[in-house]
Amino acid sequence: EIVLTQSPGTLPLSPGERATLSCRASQSISSSYLAWYHQKPGQAPRLLIYGASNRASGIPDRFIGSGSGTDFTLTISRLEPEDFAVYYCQLYGSSPPVWSFGQGTKVEI
Amino acid sequence: EVQLVESGGGLVQPGGSLRLSCAASGFTFSAYEINWVRQAPGKGLEWISYISTRGITIYYADSVKGRFAISRDNAKNLLYLQMNSLRPEDTAVYYCARGDQKSVAFDIWGQGTMVTVSS
Numbered sequence: 001e002i003v004l005t006q007s008p009g010t011l012p013l014s015p016g017e018r019a020t021l022s023c024r025a026s027q028s029i030s031s032s033y034l035a036w037y038h039q040k041p042g043q044a045p046r047l048l049i050y051g052a053s054n055r056a057s058g059i060p061d062r063f064i065g066s067g068s069g070t071d072f073t074l075t076i077s078r079l080e081p082e083d084f085a086v087y088y089c090q091l092y093g094s095s096p097p098v099w100s101f102g103q104g105t106k107v108e109i
Numbered sequence: 110e111v112q113l114v115e116s117g118g119g120l121v122q123p124g125g126s127l128r129l130s131c132a133a134s135g136f137t138f139s140a141y142e143i144n145w146v147r148q149a150p151g152k153g154l155e156w157i158s159y160i161s162t163r164g165i166t167i168y169y170a171d172s173v174k175g176r177f178a179i180s181r182d183n184a185k186n187l188l189y190l191q192m193n194s195l196r197p198e199d200t201a202v203y204y205c206a207r208g209d210q211k212s213v214a215f216d217i218w219g220q221g222t223m224v225t226v227s228s
Contacts, residue, residue: 035214037154044204044218045146045154051212088154092213097168099144099156099213 002026002093006102013107019076021105023089028069033092036065036074038085045088049074076107084109111135111217113205118222125195125226131188131205131219139163139183142208144215145190147201147224155201158190159208173199195226 003026031052037045047056049065064075089102117129145158158179159168178191202223206215
């Protein structure tokens with residue numbers, strides 16, 4: 001079973017700053033199988049990035065996904081007030097077919 | 110508007126059963142794979158089940174295998190999760206989530222329904 005580890009657990013920043021979130025897999029994975037979501041309090045998660053670097057529909061270009069192998073990064077170039085939330089990376093594993101999430105990174109003011 | 114709406118949550122005693130529903134609208138339900146994902150209070154996200162477009166292929170997380178059953182009715186645009194032998198650790202918000210046709214990610218999520226397992 002592949003485990004995703006996100007860091008840091010909490011990221012205190014201010015609006016306008018750059019946020020860099022890490023997601024590390026316990027073994028090498030296909031970039032096609034890595035996604036990022038964010039979740040605001042009391043709301044459902046929202047897809048931000050799929051295939052490690054592709055922005056989902058309606059997602060602003062300040063959200064940038066990158067990485068390969070075991071190390072993946074979500075960068076938010078300039079934080080807007082609405083970006084303060086918990087961010088999760090997600091992996092699809094084909095043997096057996098399961099989806100797993102990292103434990104989350106909270107981006108807070 | 111593309112939408113998923115869950116219902117059926119509530120309070121149930123340990124060992125009891127509950128059936129959740131997820132109503133789809135605004136898209137061709139039968140063309141999409143669907144998943145259930147849950148989130149215990151104050152915790153992260155846990156994928157628990159997948160169903161293919163015609164309901165032929167189904168997967169479960171080990172934590173619910175043998176106790177939960179996913180199904181769908183494409184004629185009614187409905188997804189179900191039958192939950193049996195419920196445990197306190199099943200307490201969570203349950204989300205249905207649509208599989209993105211371009212990838213293996215989940216592109217549309219419902220607002221969730223709360224299930225509390227307690228005596």
